[in-house]
Amino acid sequence: MEEKRHTSLHYEKELQEIKNSLIYLGALTEKAIQDAMKALSERNSEMANKIIKDDDDIDKLDTELEERCIRVLALRQPTAIDLRFITTAIKITGHLERIGDMAVNIAEKAIQLNQEPQLKPYIDLPRMTDLVTTMIKDSLDSFINNDLERAEKVRRMEEVIDDLNEQIFRELLTFMMEDSKSIHRALLIMQVSKNMERIADHTKGIADMVTYMITGENVRHQTREIS
Amino acid sequence: MDANMIISLHNVNFYYGPSRALNDISMDFPEKQVTALIGPSGCGKSTLLRLLNRMNDLIIGTRVEGKVLFEGKDIYDGHVDPVEIRRKIGMVFQKPNPFPKTIYNNIAYGPKLTGANAGDLDALVEQSLKQAVLWDEVKDVLNKSAMNLSGGQQQRLCIARALAMKPDVLLMDEPTSALDPISTAKIEELIEELKKNYTIIIVTHNMQQAARISDSTAFFYIGNLIEYNKTEKIFTNPDVKQTEDYITGRFG
Numbered sequence A: 001m002e003e004k005r006h007t008s009l010h011y012e013k014e015l016q017e018i019k020n021s022l023i024y025l026g027a028l029t030e031k032a033i034q035d036a037m038k039a040l041s042e043r044n045s046e047m048a049n050k051i052i053k054d055d056d057d058i059d060k061l062d063t064e065l066e067e068r069c070i071r072v073l074a075l076r077q078p079t080a081i082d083l084r085f086i087t088t089a090i091k092i093t094g095h096l097e098r099i100g101d102m103a104v105n106i107a108e109k110a111i112q113l114n115q116e117p118q119l120k121p122y123i124d125l126p127r128m129t130d131l132v133t134t135m136i137k138d139s140l141d142s143f144i145n146n147d148l149e150r151a152e153k154v155r156r157m158e159e160v161i162d163d164l165n166e167q168i169f170r171e172l173l174t175f176m177m178e179d180s181k182s183i184h185r186a187l188l189i190m191q192v193s194k195n196m197e198r199i200a201d202h203t204k205g206i207a208d209m210v211t212y213m214i215t216g217e218n219v220r221h222q223t224r225e226i227s
Numbered sequence B: 001m002d003a004n005m006i007i008s009l010h011n012v013n014f015y016y017g018p019s020r021a022l023n024d025i026s027m028d029f030p031e032k033q034v035t036a037l038i039g040p041s042g043c044g045k046s047t048l049l050r051l052l053n054r055m056n057d058l059i060i061g062t063r064v065e066g067k068v069l070f071e072g073k074d075i076y077d078g079h080v081d082p083v084e085i086r087r088k089i090g091m092v093f094q095k096p097n098p099f100p101k102t103i104y105n106n107i108a109y110g111p112k113l114t115g116a117n118a119g120d121l122d123a124l125v126e127q128s129l130k131q132a133v134l135w136d137e138v139k140d141v142l143n144k145s146a147m148n149l150s151g152g153q154q155q156r157l158c159i160a161r162a163l164a165m166k167p168d169v170l171l172m173d174e175p176t177s178a179l180d181p182i183s184t185a186k187i188e189e190l191i192e193e194l195k196k197n198y199t200i201i202i203v204t205h206n207m208q209q210a211a212r213i214s215d216s217t218a219f220f221y222i223g224n225l226i227e228y229n230k231t232e233k234i235f236t237n238p239d240v241k242q243t244e245d246y247i248t249g250r251f252g
Helices: A009-041 A045-076 A080-114 A124-144 A148-178 A180-215 B045-051 B082-088 B103-113 B118-131 B151-163 B181-194 B207-213 B231-236 B241-247
Strands: B005-016 B019-030 B034-038 B062-070 B089-092 B169-173 B199-203 B216-221 B224-230
Touching: A009 A045, A009 A080, A009 A124, A045 A080, A080 A124, A080 A180, A080 B231, A080 B241, A124 A148, A124 A180, A148 A180, B005 B045, B005 B199, B019 B045, B019 B062, B019 B199, B019 B224, B034 B045, B034 B207, B045 B169, B045 B199, B045 B216, B082 B089, B089 B151, B103 B118, B103 B151, B118 B151, B151 B169, B151 B181, B181 B199, B181 B207, B207 B231, B216 B231, B216 B241, B224 B231, B224 B241, B231 B241
Parallel strands: B034 B199, B034 B216, B089 B169, B169 B199
Antiparallel strands: B005 B019, B005 B062, B216 B224
């Protein structure tokens, strides 16, 4: 449902600016994840170093956003939907900042992996990357458009990522068993996969908060029925 | 709500002359809790408050329909004495309105009129002032005029005056709107304390105040009760869109 505007247009503007900054932060993290995967698949360590450096921007924006939300809490004393919006925004910025850290982790692993011959062609990891960037985008879209269904979609996708991660683990185990010289590289790739899986967890965290924002119901920590 | 309901309204309409100020209000007020009435000016919240101890009787041309039960008995029954009702259901107003008398006599005035034993008065004055957390500030100046007190002290004096009549319910009509933040905090603290022994119904324009001190909140709009819910629910996730628009400042 379209919300009526606040009587105070300044307040309205403050909330809109928080939304805009979150979208921008989301775009930065999406790009960081995509670039981290590229740095790995294209063996481009220069790109990896840039991701590590650019994470400062993500951290800075996260701090700014959090301060802005706290300012609204202190000065406007939001209630009801506005209160749920602000608490959700604070949580989302935290999740996005962590996603940025995951991109840094992946970039660091890429630099190490790029120093050795490539163990295997990367097939599932790019797929995972596409999925998690879609999840970041969908979780933020669900936030901006009050879209419960899209939040639910993110939660479902998170299970797909879990499965992919397990599949990658199993595959790498066979590499390690066959050739002990592959263990170091296989472990690094496992960590990349694990980082992707944690990014998916963060997008689910965002989706859960969006559901809370829209319905007032806390769905975090609810175990899903296995179908 | 498991609490005992001390006041119950059944299908109450209220008229100022031909114009209806309250439409078919039914609600219960739980005993020893704080209930806040909120809503924009003219929504009927103060009218409703005054109706609970028949203060509206004093305004010519008003009329009540429906039932207002206090401890199960209709306070608008023909044989009910409104003075007796107002003794049991006390009131504190927006502007502190002490009598132009000494602090002592402000408290003692009501009990004297209703035949309190002169020997008990000292104890009653002390007890009432202590309950209103004013005793320490005024115990040495009891015979000075109440008009010399600060606004916040005057308001606490008015609360002490109401308490001296040993009421069951205290009605408060924006009791802090004329006070500074520190005096306001003292009154709010006092309300928290008083609800252990009294039922408090408070009209306030200060939404944060309603959120801070009340257990339940009722939102009124042009004479209708729009939503009556636990305060926490009203301020985090109200059931009715109109309530949300009002408390988040999206009204009109």
